[in-house]
Every structure is written in C-alpha cells, then in structure tokens.
Amino acid sequence: MIMERFLRNNRGHALTQEERKALESAVSEIKTLAPRKTIVRAREILHQSTFLMEGTMSRYIDDTNGVRQLVAIHFAGDFVDLHAYPLGILDHDVATTTEATVAIIPHAALGKIIRDLPQIAPKLWFATLIDAAIHRAWLFRLGRLDAVGRVAHFLSETNARLMSAGLSNGHRYALGLRQTDLAEICGLTTVHVNRVMRKLREDGLCEFRSSWVDIPEPARLAARGQFDPHYLYFVDERGGSQRTCPWGREPAD
Amino acid sequence: MIMERFLRNNRGHALTQEERKALESAVSEIKTLAPRKTIVRAREILHQSTFLMEGTMSRYIDDTNGVRQLVAIHFAGDFVDLHAYPLGILDHDVATTTEATVAIIPHAALGKIIRDLPQIAPKLWFATLIDAAIHRAWLFRLGRLDAVGRVAHFLSETNARLMSAGLSNGHRYALGLRQTDLAEICGLTTVHVNRVMRKLREDGLCEFRSSWVDIPEPARLAARGQFDPHYLYFVDERGGSQRTCPWGREPAD
DNA sequence: CGCTCGGTTGATGAATTTCAACAGTAGTGG
DNA sequence: CCACTACTGTTGAAATTCATCAACCGAGCG
Numbered sequence: 001m002i003m004e005r006f007l008r009n010n011r012g013h014a015l016t017q018e019e020r021k022a023l024e025s026a027v028s029e030i031k032t033l034a035p036r037k038t039i040v041r042a043r044e045i046l047h048q049s050t051f052l053m054e055g056t057m058s059r060y061i062d063d064t065n066g067v068r069q070l071v072a073i074h075f076a077g078d079f080v081d082l083h084a085y086p087l088g089i090l091d092h093d094v095a096t097t098t099e100a101t102v103a104i105i106p107h108a109a110l111g112k113i114i115r116d117l118p119q120i121a122p123k124l125w126f127a128t129l130i131d132a133a134i135h136r137a138w139l140f141r142l143g144r145l146d147a148v149g150r151v152a153h154f155l156s157e158t159n160a161r162l163m164s165a166g167l168s169n170g171h172r173y174a175l176g177l178r179q180t181d182l183a184e185i186c187g188l189t190t191v192h193v194n195r196v197m198r199k200l201r202e203d204g205l206c207e208f209r210s211s212w213v214d215i216p217e218p219a220r221l222a223a224r225g226q227f228d229p230h231y232l233y234f235v236d237e238r239g240g241s242q243r244t245c246p247w248g249r250e251p252a253d
Numbered sequence: 254m255i256m257e258r259f260l261r262n263n264r265g266h267a268l269t270q271e272e273r274k275a276l277e278s279a280v281s282e283i284k285t286l287a288p289r290k291t292i293v294r295a296r297e298i299l300h301q302s303t304f305l306m307e308g309t310m311s312r313y314i315d316d317t318n319g320v321r322q323l324v325a326i327h328f329a330g331d332f333v334d335l336h337a338y339p340l341g342i343l344d345h346d347v348a349t350t351t352e353a354t355v356a357i358i359p360h361a362a363l364g365k366i367i368r369d370l371p372q373i374a375p376k377l378w379f380a381t382l383i384d385a386a387i388h389r390a391w392l393f394r395l396g397r398l399d400a401v402g403r404v405a406h407f408l409s410e411t412n413a414r415l416m417s418a419g420l421s422n423g424h425r426y427a428l429g430l431r432q433t434d435l436a437e438i439c440g441l442t443t444v445h446v447n448r449v450m451r452k453l454r455e456d457g458l459c460e461f462r463s464s465w466v467d468i469p470e471p472a473r474l475a476a477r478g479q480f481d482p483h484y485l486y487f488v489d490e491r492g493g494s495q496r497t498c499p500w501g502r503e504p505a506d
Numbered sequence: 507c508g509c510t511c512g513g514t515t516g517a518t519g520a521a522t523t524t525c526a527a528c529a530g531t532a533g534t535g536g
Numbered sequence: 537c538c539a540c541t542a543c544t545g546t547t548g549a550a551a552t553t554c555a556t557c558a559a560c561c562g563a564g565c566g
Contacts, residue, residue: 012341043483061393064479069396071389086379088265091386091484118371125378126339128385133344135388136324140314142395143322143440147554178512187396189555194514226317230296231344400522431544442523447546 002027002053002103005077006127009164009234013126019117026109027051033096035176040094046084048106052076055100056176060184061092070185071138072131073097073158073177077165083128085110098176133231142187145225150186151196153225155206155213160229175213255280255306255356258330259380262417262487266379272370279362280304286349288429293347299337301359305329308353309429313437314345323438324391325384326350326411326430330418336381338363351429386484395440398478400449403439406478408459408466413482428466 002024007013015023028048033039033055040046042061050057052074059072059080071092074080081094085107114121134157141153158175162168177185183193200206205221207214215221222228255277260266268276281301286292286308293299295314303310305327312325312333324345327333334347338360367374387410394406411428415421430438436446453459458474460467468474475481 059389061389061397063393063397067397069393071392083382083385086375087382087386087486089486091486092389121374121378122339125374125381128378128382129336129340132336132381132385132388133340135385135392136312136314136345139324139388139391139395140316140322142392143437144314144316144320180512184396190512191514191556192554195554198514233340233342233344433544443544444524444546445522448522451546 002030003051003077005165006051006079007123008077010126010130011233011235013123015120015123019113019120019123022113022117022120023105024103026105026113027103028106028109029104030101031104032099032101035096035099038093038095040081040084040090042090042092045089046081047108048104049082049084049110050080050094051103051105052078052080053101053103056097057095057100057102058097058181059092059094068184069187070181071135073185075158075162075165076167079124079127082124083131085124086128097181130233133233137231138185141225147186147188147192147196148199149225150188151182151193151200151225152205152221153227154182154185155208155215156218156222156225156227157229157232159213159215159218159221160227160232160234164232164234170218171216172212172214174211175208176211255283256304256330258418259304259332260376261330263379263383264486264488266376268373268376272366272373272376275366275370275373276358277356279358279366280356281359281362282357283354284357285352285354288349288352291346291348293334293337293343295343295345298342299334300361301357302335302337302363303333303347304356304358305331305333306354306356309350310348310353310355311350311434312345312347321437322440323434324388326438328411328415328418329420332377332380335377336384338377339381350434383486386486390484391438394478400439400441400445401452402478403441404435404446404449404453404478405458405474406480407435407438408461408468409471409475409478409480410482410485412466412468412471412474413480413485413487417485417487423471424469425465425467427464428461429464 003015003020006020006023007015030053039050054076057074057080058070059074060068060070062068080102081090084090114124137153137157141150145153159168159170159173162173163170167173179193179197180190182188183190186193188196197208204216205224256268256273259273259276260268283306292303307329310327310333311323312327313321313323315321333355334343337343367377390406390410394403398406412421412423412426415426416423420426432446432450433443435441436443439446441449450461457469458477
C-alpha cells in the first residue's frame with residue numbers, strides 16, 4: 001500500500017508487484033511530520049531517501065536575503081529526494097508544506113534492491129528524470145510567462161499531477177498552499193499573487209478558497225498558462241508507442 | 254579521446270578507463286553539425302543519444318508565439334540528451350548553437366554496456382542528475398534574481414563549467430552566444446540584455462566582446478549573481494567526504 | 507479581548523518590455 | 537570597388553508589469 005501511487009501512470013515504467021513489494025519492505029520507518037519543517041539541508045551527506053505517502057512537500061533554494069524559490073513541489077506518491085541516492089548530497093533544502101506522512105528508505109537497502117532486481121534501476125532513473133522534466137516546465141514558466149500565466153500554468157500542472165494520483169477529479173482539488181507559497185513557486189511577490197488570483201477569479205478561470213482549487217474549465221486555464229501535460233509522461237488514452245526503458249532486455253529495439 | 258571530458262571532475266563518479274572505452278566503442282557515428290540546427294524535436298521517439306565533443310548546443314522550449322526559453326546549454330564533454338535513453342521521448346527540442354562535433358550513441362549499445370558493466374549505470378544516472386541540479390539553479394536564477402544578477406549568474410556558472418572542461422582559465426573563455434541567446438537563457442528581451450551587458454561592463458564585472466567573455470574578478474561577478482558552484486558537484490580541493498554512488502557494492506555504507 | 511496569521515487593497519516607484527530607429531561589420535554580387 | 541543585404545549590437549522614449557511600502561480586514565485562538 002505504501003507506494004501504490006509511485007510511477008502508477010508512467011508509460012512503460014510502472015513497477016511490477018515484486019518491485020513495489022521490494023521497495024516497500026525496504027522502508028525503515030514511517031512517520032508523520034509537522035507542517036513547514038525542513039527535513040533536509042543542502043550539502044548534508046544523506047544515507048536515506050524520503051517517499052511521500054500523504055501531504056505536500058517542497059524543495060527550495062533561498063537567496064542570500066532569505067527570499068525563497070521553490071524548485072519542486074511534491075504530492076502523495078512522489079519519491080521526494082530519490083536523487084539523493086546517486087548524488088549523496090543535495091543542492092537544495094527539502095521541507096514539508098502541510099503535515100506529511102513519509103516512508104524512509106535507506107540507501108543501503110535501495111542498493112540491495114537494485115542488485116537483486118536490476119530492472120528496477122531504469123524505472124528509478126526514470127522517476128528522477130520526470131522531476132527534471134518538471135524543472136524544465138518550471139523554467140519555461142518563469143522565463144516566458146507573465147504573472148497570470150505562471151499561476152495558471154502551475155495550477156494546471158498540479159491538477160494534472162493530482163488527477164494522476166487520484167487526488168483531483170479534473171475540476172477540483174485540495175491544495176494546502178498559501179498565496180506566499182504560490183509566490184515562491186512562481187517567482188512573484190505575495191501581494192502580486194493576490195492580485196493574480198483575483199484576476200483568475202474574475203475571468204472565471206479558477207477559484208482558490210480555503211485550500212480548495214476549483215477549475216470550471218480546465219482547458220481554458222491551461223490555455224492561459226500555455227500548459228500541455230506531455231512533459232509529465234503520463235500514459236495517454238491515445239496509446240501511441242509506449243517505449244519502455246531498455247536495459248535488462250536484449251539490444252533488440 | 255572522444256569522451257575524455259565526460260564526468261571528469263565529478264566526485265566519485267569519474268569513469269574508469271574500461272567504462273570510457275566501452276562508451277567510446279559504442280559510438281556509431283561522429284559528425285559535425287552546422288550552427289543553429291535543431292537536431293531533436295520534442296515528442297519524437299529516439300533511439301540514440303548525442304555526446305557533444307566540440308561546440309555548443311542548447312535545449313529549449315518555445316511558447317505558442319515562438320518565443321524561446323532555453324532550459325539548458327551544453328559544452329564540450331556534455332552528454333546532451335542522455336536522458337533520452339530512459340525517457341524515450343523528450344519534452345523539449347535540442348539544437349546546435351555553434352558548429353558542433355557530436356558522437357552518436359545508439360540506445361541499444363548503451364543497454365549492452367550497462368548489462369556488461371553495471372557499475373556504469375549509477376554514473377550515467379548521476380550525469381543526468383547534474384543536469385537536473387543545473388535546472389534548479391536556473392530556476393533560482395529566473396525566479397529570484399534581477400536582470401543583471403541573472404546574466405552574472407549565468408556567466409559565472411559557465412565559467413565554472415568551462416574551467417572544469419579545461420576551456421576557461423578562470424578569467425576568460427570563448428562563448429559562441431549572441432545577446433539574443435543570453436536573453437533566451439535569462440528570460441529577458443534582447444534589448445534589455447544589451448543594457449545589462451553595458452552595466453556589467455561599466456561596473457567592471459564582465460566584458461563580452463566578439464565571442465570572448467572576460468571576467469577580471471570572478472568572485473565579484475559571482476557575488477552579483479549569488480553564484481555558488483556547489484550544485485555542479487565538482488570535486489573540490491578541500492576534499493571532504495567524496496561519497497561515491499552505491500550499487501554494485503555491498504550494502505555497507 | 508487582544509493576538510497572530512493569511513489574505514486584501516491602495517498608492518507609488520522601479521524594473522523591464524515594447525516599439526522604433528540606427529550603427530557596425532561581413533558577405534555578396536554587379 | 538561599391539551597392540546592397542543581413543545580422544548583431546546599440547540607443548531612446550513610452551508603456552506596462554510587477555515590486556514595494558503601508559495599512560487594514562477577518563478568522564481562529566489563547
């Protein structure tokens with residue numbers, strides 16, 4: 001049950017029962033963390049990674065004045081700092097946003113799983129590459145969208161991710177973020193985010209009240225934020241050639 | 254010789270002779286590409302990756318009006334789209350910036366190498382995670398720095414990367430970019446980049462003339478851009494506990 | 507009740523974009 | 537050799553977006 005959602009909708013990279021069981025049995029500890037607690041600091045040497053079972057977590061970089069830029073946000077089913085396994089040290093901090101339930105997986109146990117079930121390695125690699133793809137979408141957002149577009153893009157992306165996790169019905173989802181958090185995600189000030197939210201509300205694109213996001217017409221919001229979910233690499237209904245990741249197979253291809 | 258620079262300065266993840274030879278013998282083709290040619294489009298199914306031996310390449314996402322945001326820039330010694338191997342499809346385009354010499358490595362051959370030399374897998378994984386770390390630094394740059402800071406940060410980062418590749422002496426390097434490219438990297442307009450460059454010149458922080466970047470005092474430029482190279486994961490002189498990536502070893506740690 | 511926190515609003519100013527024009531350089535062909 | 541073109545860089549002026557500063561509101565809570 002712990003990692004049910006992990007890689008669930010990713011083309012060709014879903015875990016087998018066996019792989020999921022192996023990961024779950026590698027969990028050394030499950031715990032619930034208070035909201036707004038930093039659990040990993042940049043430059044610390046790490047020997048474990050954190051899988052998020054419930055709640056919301058963030059990864060961020062602070063500037064020299066303490067002004068914060070979020071570089072990622074994570075929801076239930078995300079392997080928050082899996083990249084700490086190959087990297088050993090992170091270049092950013094990791095914190096809870098809401099209260100969060102996490103499963104801790106020691107890197108030593110991860111190593112054992114990969115040795116026992118080598119075909120899991122490309123899937124874990126894949127999972128970290130999805131994070132990188134999301135980073136790129138965020139770069140696009142910050143570099144090329146205006147304030148309204150950035151928020152629209154973020155809320156659309158979040159809708160898509162939460163739908164995939166079974167946490168949004170496509171029109172409405174719970175989001176435990178404050179306007180300050182949106183500002184730190186979108187590279188804006190809190191005051192300006194407030195005005196942007198009003199604009200989105202006035203335009204009928206999105207309501208965000210007491211931790212619920214309502215999106216009457218997701219397509220319109222997506223258009224305003226130039227959002228296209230292809231970079232999330234979810235299985236799409238159209239099927240298409242779902243290339244699976246290679247190694248462990250013969251060099252056919 | 255082909256991949257001499259690859260992972261050269263990365264802590265604990267340098268390739269062994271054997272691994273490098275294996276990768277180099279997997280090269281199916283070496284070719285020189287004209288400047289400003291797009292060689293990979295988002296959503297194409299890929300069966301090979303591109304290693305950059307000489308020149309400069311970029312990865313980018315265009316908005317619906319064709320305004321471009323670069324999400325990465327690559328120099329000699331970078332494995333430009335290694336992530337295409339686990340992903341199969343990219344979420345962005347890839348292009349040459351200058352004329353470039355590249356080595357093509359079929360994914361089938363990569364699979365074979367990983368099966369033959371499993372300890373290379375975490376190193377390749379690591380290489381793609383460095384790209385992700387750079388994405389995060391770019392997010393910080395776009396989200397939290399002003400125009401002068403963004404350019405200062407980028408030029409400092411590039412100095413650090415090129416030093417590691419042996420292509421900068423720490424004060425001066427060749428950079429085949431136009432002001433338009435800087436704009437697409439830093440999320441600015443070309444006109445404003447022009448003014449920023451003048452400002453950097455006036456402040457004695459940086460000269461950028463006819464493809465050469467001169468940085469009299471790298472520390473001052475870095476300070477202006479809040480640049481700290483730790484996210485590049487280069488070996489540092491201070492040594493420190495150079496954690497190497499695990500699997501293939503016993504679960505000791 | 508008084509406090510804190512997150513959200514809201516207004517007024518002002520700074521940073522950046524936009525639009526428009528022009529300069530310098532290199533290449534190209536008559 | 538010169539005219540012409542193309543490309544990159546440069547500058548000015550006006551418009552716009554967003555940040556900053558400051559105040560206030562409302563809900564929840566001790």
